[in-house]
Amino acid sequence: MKVQAGAAVARSHAHGAPRGFWRTYVFSVDHKMIGKQYLSLGLFMALVGGFTAYLIRWQLAWPETEVPGWTYVEPDFYNVLVTMHGTIMVFFVAMPILLGAFGNFLIPLMVGAPDMAFPRLNMMSFWTLFTASAVLLASFFVPGGAASAGWTGYAPLSGDPIHTGVNWGLNMWLLALALEFASFLMGGVNFLTTAINMRAPGMTLTRLPLLVWMQLTAAVLFLLSVGPLIAGAVMLLLDRTVGTAFFAPERGGDPLLWQHLFWFFGHPEVYVILLPGFGIILEILPVFARKPIFGYRAIVLSTIVAGALSFIVWAHHMFVSGIDARLAVPFSVTTILISVPFAIMIFSMLATLWRGALSFATPMLFALGTLATFLIGGLTGIFLGSATVDIFFHDTYFVVAHFHYTLFPAALLGGFAGLYYWYPKMFGRMLNETLGKLHFWVTLVSFNCVFIPLFVVGMGGHMRRIYNPLQYEFLKPMQPLHEFVTVAAIVLLLGQIPLIANFFWSLVAGARAADNPWRANTLEWATASPPPHGNFATAPIVYRDPYEYTAPGVAEDWLPQHVAEAARLGVQQSAA
Amino acid sequence: MLRWFPENISTFGGDIDAVFSLVYHIVGFWFLVTEGFLLYCIIRYRRRSGRGAAYVRGEQWSELAWVLVPAVIVLALDLSIEAAGGPVWARVKEERPAGGIPVRVTAKQFNWEITYPGPDGQFDSADDLTMDNELHVPVGQNIQLTLRSKDVIHSFFLPNARFKQDVLPGRTITAWFNATKTGRYEIPCAELCGFGHSGMLGHLTVHSAEDYQRWVAEHWPAARRARAAAAQAAG
Numbered sequence: 001m002k003v004q005a006g007a008a009v010a011r012s013h014a015h016g017a018p019r020g021f022w023r024t025y026v027f028s029v030d031h032k033m034i035g036k037q038y039l040s041l042g043l044f045m046a047l048v049g050g051f052t053a054y055l056i057r058w059q060l061a062w063p064e065t066e067v068p069g070w071t072y073v074e075p076d077f078y079n080v081l082v083t084m085h086g087t088i089m090v091f092f093v094a095m096p097i098l099l100g101a102f103g104n105f106l107i108p109l110m111v112g113a114p115d116m117a118f119p120r121l122n123m124m125s126f127w128t129l130f131t132a133s134a135v136l137l138a139s140f141f142v143p144g145g146a147a148s149a150g151w152t153g154y155a156p157l158s159g160d161p162i163h164t165g166v167n168w169g170l171n172m173w174l175l176a177l178a179l180e181f182a183s184f185l186m187g188g189v190n191f192l193t194t195a196i197n198m199r200a201p202g203m204t205l206t207r208l209p210l211l212v213w214m215q216l217t218a219a220v221l222f223l224l225s226v227g228p229l230i231a232g233a234v235m236l237l238l239d240r241t242v243g244t245a246f247f248a249p250e251r252g253g254d255p256l257l258w259q260h261l262f263w264f265f266g267h268p269e270v271y272v273i274l275l276p277g278f279g280i281i282l283e284i285l286p287v288f289a290r291k292p293i294f295g296y297r298a299i300v301l302s303t304i305v306a307g308a309l310s311f312i313v314w315a316h317h318m319f320v321s322g323i324d325a326r327l328a329v330p331f332s333v334t335t336i337l338i339s340v341p342f343a344i345m346i347f348s349m350l351a352t353l354w355r356g357a358l359s360f361a362t363p364m365l366f367a368l369g370t371l372a373t374f375l376i377g378g379l380t381g382i383f384l385g386s387a388t389v390d391i392f393f394h395d396t397y398f399v400v401a402h403f404h405y406t407l408f409p410a411a412l413l414g415g416f417a418g419l420y421y422w423y424p425k426m427f428g429r430m431l432n433e434t435l436g437k438l439h440f441w442v443t444l445v446s447f448n449c450v451f452i453p454l455f456v457v458g459m460g461g462h463m464r465r466i467y468n469p470l471q472y473e474f475l476k477p478m479q480p481l482h483e484f485v486t487v488a489a490i491v492l493l494l495g496q497i498p499l500i501a502n503f504f505w506s507l508v509a510g511a512r513a514a515d516n517p518w519r520a521n522t523l524e525w526a527t528a529s530p531p532p533h534g535n536f537a538t539a540p541i542v543y544r545d546p547y548e549y550t551a552p553g554v555a556e557d558w559l560p561q562h563v564a565e566a567a568r569l570g571v572q573q574s575a576a
Numbered sequence: 577m578l579r580w581f582p583e584n585i586s587t588f589g590g591d592i593d594a595v596f597s598l599v600y601h602i603v604g605f606w607f608l609v610t611e612g613f614l615l616y617c618i619i620r621y622r623r624r625s626g627r628g629a630a631y632v633r634g635e636q637w638s639e640l641a642w643v644l645v646p647a648v649i650v651l652a653l654d655l656s657i658e659a660a661g662g663p664v665w666a667r668v669k670e671e672r673p674a675g676g677i678p679v680r681v682t683a684k685q686f687n688w689e690i691t692y693p694g695p696d697g698q699f700d701s702a703d704d705l706t707m708d709n710e711l712h713v714p715v716g717q718n719i720q721l722t723l724r725s726k727d728v729i730h731s732f733f734l735p736n737a738r739f740k741q742d743v744l745p746g747r748t749i750t751a752w753f754n755a756t757k758t759g760r761y762e763i764p765c766a767e768l769c770g771f772g773h774s775g776m777l778g779h780l781t782v783h784s785a786e787d788y789q790r791w792v793a794e795h796w797p798a799a800r801r802a803r804a805a806a807a808q809a810a811g
Binding site for chain 1: 577580581582591592595596599600602603606607610611613614617618621622623624627628629630631632633634635639640642643644646647650651654657658660661662664665666668669670685727728729731733735736738739740741742743744745746747749761762764765766767768769770771772773774775777
């Protein structure tokens with residue numbers, strides 16, 4: 001009853017259908033349009049981030065040669081590239097796509113709500129992110145260039161322009177981050193309020209699709225962790241602009257303070273990205289296995305435990321940073337313990353496939369690809385979680401390869417899985433399967449060809465953020481690997497052309513999508529493709545769990561959440 | 577896998593590599609189990625006509641055991657990694673063997689300034705020797721490092737010694753290593769420190785005991801002064 005009352009109150013706030021171009025496509029308050037805006041922004045920033053990767057890779061393979069389509073990359077610009085690549089990919093690609101696009105588009109639909117709880121706040125959060133992106137991109141063009149102190153912005157390198165020669169670029173980087181945080185704070189409040197207060201009647205917490213659970217956990221992690229970093233960013237900005245000395249040791253400040261503030265946020269942030277990526281593939285696996293998710297409650301509990309643990313692991317980024325050496329082992333233990341809830345999640349995904357009836361449409365291929373590659377990312381984290389092994393691996397390419405194996409599957413492979421799966425719902429058209437499969441195989445193979453060799457390079461002791469590996473005798477033998485990696489990276493980037501072509505071609509010429517093309521159970525498939533303003537013609541009522549596939553005694557192999565009575569096997573037989 | 581590593585030349589490097597090997601075998605086991613099972617499911621349970629999926633929700637303990645028992649094994653293996661790694665960490669980073677050769681490393685954009693205390697064993701005295709990027713040590717002796725930075729954070733990295741320690745402005749960090757093999761090795765900076773980060777490179781020269789004495793005699797100022805005085809007296 002309480003849920004129904006909440007939903008009724010929320011519905012009374014529902015806004016009218018938008019009129020006119022500006023209200024429909026630009027300053028929209030409809031969560032679906034805002035989701036698409038996040039998606040467009042995220043994909044655009046991915047092109048920028050991808051281009052920085054191309055420049056980085058070219059410089060590493062063929063140092064100090066002219067980059068085709070560009071010019072020579074200078075050492076200080078190389079540092080700009082690594083800084084901006086990380087910043088863009090984490091904050092302006094992964095988060096906008098996974099939280100902004102999928103969270104916004106799916107949470108109201110999946111919980112059976114007509115829109116977000118705070119539609120205008122939702123619009124504001126997008127336009128705040130848009131402003132943040134504009135500020136970040138503009139920072140490339142100010143005198144002194146863009147930020148070059150790494151995406152982690154370690155002080156005092158970032159604390160005083162004398163160390164890098166970058167003045168306004170770094171201030172703008174901090175401003176862009178602050179705006180981005182504000183944007184996702186507003187978004188997170190919206191996600192939480194919507195998913196808790198605006199659930200359709202019958203949508204109990206244990207009937208919530210796992211994607212919603214993952215988005216909620218991510219929102220909570222972000223809300224709880226970002227405060228210290230916002231404080232840190234303001235302190236750093238004050239250090240830079242008015243000469244405070246929070247991080248300046250010569251005047252009583254402490255450089256390590258920044259690292260604590262950054263990583264206290266930084267590690268939960270990893271799960272802010274991972275969990276929504278997991279949420280996407282957890283929706284896709286049961287649909288294409290025609291089988292309930294294995295261990296729903298175990299997965300939800302593991303998610304919450306992993307999220308809670310993520311607050312007490314941050315110093316694993318700082319094992320050799322100069323913290324008290326006695327801190328390393330406790331943080332190493334908490335870090336490695338995170339493998340237990342993640343193991344439960346992964347094993348549950350595998351058990352979902354076991355004895356399923358798997359079909360391999362493009363969304364499923366990307367979901368399986370996410371699972372297969374994330375495993376490598378998760379497992380290699382064990383090496384780095386061991387403080388002892390980290391003495392050697394810290395700040396080497398082993399770390400680079402490891403976190404690309406966690407974030408690329410979650411954000412991009414998972415994001416692509418979600419795009420192929422929900423594109424019909426978003427745009428009312430199906431994506432082309434042949435192009436989709438081409439995109440999948442090229443992406444999967446070339447991604448592994450990029451990052452497997454980087455583990456090897458890391459084992460060779462290769463430091464990160466090195467402009468020219470040929471300056472070091474011990475790195476020279478690894479140069480052929482760098483060349484191979486760069487070729488694979490170029491293939492990976494070019495491999496996105498089928499997606500871009502597919503995306504735009506299908507928008508106008510794709511086959512019309514049915515309301516429920518994948519025969520899925522969750523509520524977003526209970527309405528038209530694309531859903532009308534207000535989402536549901538009649539407010540849905542939820543009768544059961546979200547993953548009732550191949551339920552015993554039911555005629556069809558799926559049983560949507562909103563359908564009151566299933567066609568019974570016996571009934572159908574007697575009718576026939 | 578260890579063949580990809582740089583040659584180990586420190587007393588504790590072998591222990592670190594052994595922990596790596598332990599993790600490698602544990603992780604390799606899980607890699608084969610999970611990827612193997614995934615591949616098995618993809619092939620064995622692909623959709624075929626006439627066979628539907630099983631209805632398994634994994635909500636009962638008897639079913640959940642298939643997930644929870646492996647998770648307990650994960651936990652046990654995790655703890656074995658910590659049990660093996662903890663003492664090695666303590667040996668490298670917490671315990672400090674007594675005695676040996678003191679050397680001070682002062683990092684600055686973009687050089688390692690290496691200071692030897694001279695015959696009196698005291699830093700900041702007249703007989704100190706300071707040179708850029710050249711760390712000379714005898715084999716088989718504990719090298720007592722004092723690490724400082726003049727500007728930003730750097731990271732003192734000896735790939736061959738499996739040694740890494742960030743160097744912070746405003747702090748003095750002490751550390752040690754003990755080289756087991758003579759030769760000349762590289763000392764890259766492992767923490768982004770500015771436009772010259774790439775190429776911030778020193779060299780570690782590990783001498784045999786006699787060689788080291790010869791190097792001290794040639795280079796340390798006291799020795800040089802004594803030699804100059806002797807030459808003057810002779811002249």
